[in-house]
Amino acid sequence: MIEVRDLAVDRGGKRILEAYGFHLESGSVLSILGANGVGKTTLLGTLIGLLKPAGGKVAIDGRIGFVPQLFEVPFSYSALDIALMGRARHLGLFGSPGAKDYEIVRRCFSMLGITKLEHQTFNSLSGGQRQLVMIAQALGSECDLLILDEPCAALDYKNQDKVLALLAQLQKDHGMTIVFTTHMPQHAVEVASHVLLMTSGRDFLFGPVPEILNAANLSDLYALPIGRAEFTDRPKHTFAPLFRSGETASDV
């Protein structure tokens, strides 16, 4: 369960978010959409506890596993080394992963079907593979709630599909609560039960996907003339929003 009430967040002396609030039940999947710089990463940072709210309240039930945007590490860690770091919470300041930690992380690897990547250098993996390793890291931390920052950014269609299908499966089989940011409304349609449209630092829409994700709201969100956003009963990947022809952003 995630409860956000009257949230305000400052960053670098500037107010980024103001009066944000929503309530998400356990086992739901929330997709967060919004233009660049609107404060998606700030919101995620506040949810996972990296940023302190300047006002309001964030209450989260259960342990959070966080998957950051794609990144490279400065040294030649293996995929297994990286995933094992998720065990940090279960080990003391002076601890180091033992047999049990290896077992838990290896189980996550086999569940995600990436056992053969174990000994490969993390930086040498493709974007999609790195994303799966990071999800294994989060799952290895034995989290109840998965928060992902643009899990599909920089991935090709096939890998996007793989990551999204995995998220859907985690929700279905394990009742995992999932929150992720994306720039593709169709990702929300594919796996999310709820959607948060961040129009600005103070304006937002929150609710079930079918109710909120329509052409008018998307037009507002991106300040673009979106003509159709009917996503139901369409095959995967074809339901990107269609723009009205002959119009520009200024006509919205």
Place this chain on the structure above:
Amino acid sequence: MTSLFRKWIGAGKAPIPVLPLLLGLLVLAVLYSVTIGRYDLSVQEVALILIDNIYPVAAPDWEPVQEVVVEQVRLPRILAAVLIGFGLAVSGAALQGLFRNPLVDPGIIGVTSGAGFGGTLSILVGISGYGLLAIAFTFGMGSIFLVKLLSTVRGRTSMLTLVLAGVVISAFFSAAISIAKLLADPFQKLPAITYWLMGSIASSSYADVLLIAAAVVPASLAVYLLRFQINILSLGEEKARALGARVVLVQWIILIATALISAGVVATSGIIGWVGLVIPHVARAIVGADHKKLLPVSGVIGAIYLLLVDNLARTLTTAEIPLGIITALIGVPVFAVILRRVHSRGGWADD
């Protein structure tokens, strides 16, 4: 190249026991180093003389003078080299992980010159031994504090500014050392300071070995205990905090341990640079980046390396070459190669 090498030694599948192998090499290197010098000794004689201390040999066939050469003249210096090499390599590996920066070592981030100034000041006013260690440690910590202050903006430490801040603080303390030299008595203290600053372990006694050990052993132990935390911190501060690491606490323990090692080295042997930069790269190529293996393997390779360098220092010419000069002559080109590699990967862009 690196991955080929790791494949060759079987990293990942059935890895050969790297650490025991290196420890065996270290023992051999120590025995061999004791034989080197004007007074001729064989490895076997040296081994017997040393074993005699633990299990008395039935019929010793060496002369008392040989025992003195081994145990009083050569061994303290060799133990000093082992401890210094071990400590510098461990602190370099820990700092590189902590700052997720392959270009860092105690010298680069200004600790060495800070401790060096502390040492110079001590010699100037006539303090030696543990008093010198304490003053060198204080100034080493001071320079770490200043470098952190200069390079951290809003809780983030950038790779580039860290190195630059180190350069600036080093320059400051070098100037301070020059002032101290100007004030020093040109016939007694100035030569002492100058030769000491070049880094040498020629005159090491067991008291010096004990002093280095007092700094290197606890500090290396503290760093090793944090091996997994260093792994996590090398992902970056934000990711480490999201994983639940106690970033600030771990950073300070490692910085204090590093300053202690540098102070211990400086207190007895002057400024010996570049070991902490070069050795972790060699170790990483052999055992990978996981600090659980990297820290001890770096330490042992560092010990072997410094021992060999010291052998060079005492045999290359009739007059001894200060150790710090040789480590710099080897370290600088290596630094240049690493810098090129980091640069070609676009490493500066992402902090």
